[in-house]
Amino acid sequence: MDIEPGELTVGQLSQRSGVAISALHFYERQGLVLSRRTSGNQRRYKRDTLRRVALIRIAQRVGIPLSEVAAILKLLPENRTPTRADWERISECWQAELDRRILHLEQLRDDFKDCIGCGCLSLDRCALANPLDTLAATGPGPRRLTTPTGTPSHPNRCA
Known part of the structure; x- marks a missing residue:
C-alpha cells in the first residue's frame, strides 16, 4: 500500500479530522x-497534517480568510514536524488580530441595540449618544463600532 509509519491516507485524514x-x-x-x-499516485499525509487541518477549520469558523491561514501556515517548517514552540510562535502572530475581533464582537453584542453612530438618528437613544450626528465629523458609517479605542493599526505582526 506504499504507506510510511506515521502517514495517513486521504480517507484516514478525512475520518480523523472530520x-x-x-x-x-x-x-x-x-x-x-x-x-x-x-x-500509485495516491496521497499520503504526515500525521501533523491533522493539526494543520484543525487550525484551518477553527480559523474558518471564526471568519479568518484562507489567505491569512495560508500565510500563517507558511511560517511552520515543512521539513519536520512542528514543535510546541513553532505552534506558540504562530499563535502569537494572531493574538492582536484575535483581540481585535473579540473587541468588535463585544461591541456588536453590547452596543448594536443602542446608537452605533451610523447617522440615521432614528432611535430615541441616538439623540443622547450622538446628538445632531456629531460622529459624522469623524467619518462615514457606524463610527462607534468601526473605530474602537485602542485598536492596533496593523493587527497581524507576522504576515
Whole structure:
C-alpha cells in the first residue's frame, strides 16, 4: 500500500479530522496542506497534517480568510514536524488580530441595540449618544463600532 509509519491516507485524514476528502483536496490545491504521492499516485499525509487541518477549520469558523491561514501556515517548517514552540510562535502572530475581533464582537453584542453612530438618528437613544450626528465629523458609517479605542493599526505582526 506504499504507506510510511506515521502517514495517513486521504480517507484516514478525512475520518480523523472530520473534513470531507474534497475539502482536503481543496486545501492541498490552496497550499494549506501537503501530501506526497505514492508510486500509485495516491496521497499520503504526515500525521501533523491533522493539526494543520484543525487550525484551518477553527480559523474558518471564526471568519479568518484562507489567505491569512495560508500565510500563517507558511511560517511552520515543512521539513519536520512542528514543535510546541513553532505552534506558540504562530499563535502569537494572531493574538492582536484575535483581540481585535473579540473587541468588535463585544461591541456588536453590547452596543448594536443602542446608537452605533451610523447617522440615521432614528432611535430615541441616538439623540443622547450622538446628538445632531456629531460622529459624522469623524467619518462615514457606524463610527462607534468601526473605530474602537485602542485598536492596533496593523493587527497581524507576522504576515
